Amino acid sequence: MEGENNTCVREFIFLGLATNPELRLLLFAVFLAVYGATMLGNLLIVGLVAFVPILHTPMYFLLGNLSFLDFCYSSVTAPKMLVGFLSRANTITYAGCISQIFFFHFIGGIKIFLLVIMAYDRYVAIFHPLRYMAIMNGTVCSGLVWASWAGGFVHSIIQVIIITQLPFCGPNKLDNFYCDVPQVVKLACTNTFVVELLMVSNSGLVTLMCFVLLLVSYSILLAKLRAGSAPGQSKAVSTCASHITVVTLIFGPCVYIYVRPFHSFPADKAVSVLYTVITPILNPFIYTLRNKDFKTALGKLKRRKQKLTL
DSSP states (O other): OOOTTOOOOOEEEEOOSOOOHHHHHHHHHHHHHHHHHHHHHHHHHHHHHHHOGGGOSHHHHHHHHHHHHHHHHHHHHHHHHHHHHHOSSOEEEHHHHHHHHHHHHHHHHHHHHHHHHHHHHHHHHHHOGGGHHHHTOHHHHHHHHHHHHHHHHHHHHHHHHHHHTSOOOSOOEESSSSOOHHHHHHTSSSOOHHHHHHHIIIIIIHHHHHHHHHHHHHHHHHHHHHTTOSSSHHHHHHHHHHHHHHHHHHHHHHHHHHSSOSOOOTTHHHHHHIIIIIHHHHHHHHHHTTOHHHHHHHHHHHHHHHHHHO
């Protein structure tokens, strides 16, 4: 079957993380537990932010959106990976592969832009504390979040449009457990040098610039906080430190994957596991274990549940 872009490959084969049957079962159990914890942890944060009044602030509104995105982000790749551990032929259709790339970069793009918005939120809170609620009101926060969704869509649809113009006539084996731009582009039956440049510009350079911008902005914020010129210094330092940790966990692997030529390296799969499976489960723990407001909200939720069960 040959389409408009001369594609005759109907499906791609994932080589996955392991070939040994016993190791695959072990990995299935481990990643199933991780995926389940990711779902519960992020949905718990979304629920707390939505229903506990103490968390009805701009910062927690943005954090709730980040947790929802982590829930969706993990769901793009983890279910297919888990099925692959139990099946002999771990395949995905051409249309399914393109769809996975779209949603993977759509949600990933939203997360990148949302982290920039969260950095701006912390800037306003620290440098303009008296005007914070007026500047970061509900309308502004909602508008910024919708803008991040629009940015993620534009980022993703550009990648999909470019990839669907490439011809795929074989081979069709992807040395990974999900479809992503670098591996898929390398399977195209044509010279992909220009396409790789476009992809690096779209994903790599944008990611790198946002990463540098965020590191510089948080460095300035921490320098101001350590100077003791802002109220609530200890809490703000803890919040900024949590944000920096999350930013590093998300942007570090992305910079490694996309800001370089599309060649395979031994660490690629490990890095892919880190930012598609591990990072979404770490975010809830990073934000909640050190956050008094979340602990208070969780305590209220437990007491409310106990009253209902009595």
